[in-house]
Amino acid sequence: MYDIIKWGVDYMNNQINIKIPKKYQERIMEIYHDEDGYWVILNKGWCGYEQGCHVIHEDTQHDMLRSIREIEVCDCDACRE
Numbered sequence: 001m002y003d004i005i006k007w008g009v010d011y012m013n014n015q016i017n018i019k020i021p022k023k024y025q026e027r028i029m030e031i032y033h034d035e036d037g038y039w040v041i042l043n044k045g046w047c048g049y050e051q052g053c054h055v056i057h058e059d060t061q062h063d064m065l066r067s068i069r070e071i072e073v074c075d076c077d078a079c080r081e
């Protein structure tokens with residue numbers, strides 16, 4: 001059910017290993033971590049907080065995982081092309 005995915009590196013250049021449920025993995029292109037927090041870049045066809053929002057930003061891993069569970073199908077012009 002859960003896979004540990006190597007999503008990239010954090011700002012200290014450490015590998016990020018985050019457990020993401022499989023059903024959400026296909027929705028995510030990339031996750032990275034810098035001094036501003038966690039950034040989740042979504043694949044085409046998916047959105048975060050609202051329609052047309054393809055990047056999720058959260059301060060903590062906990063909040064990021066919560067937002068990942070709220071990813072929805074995106075119906076914006078760019079995704080419908």
Ligand SMILES: [Zn+2]
Nearest residue numbers: 052074076079
């Ligand atoms: Zn979209």
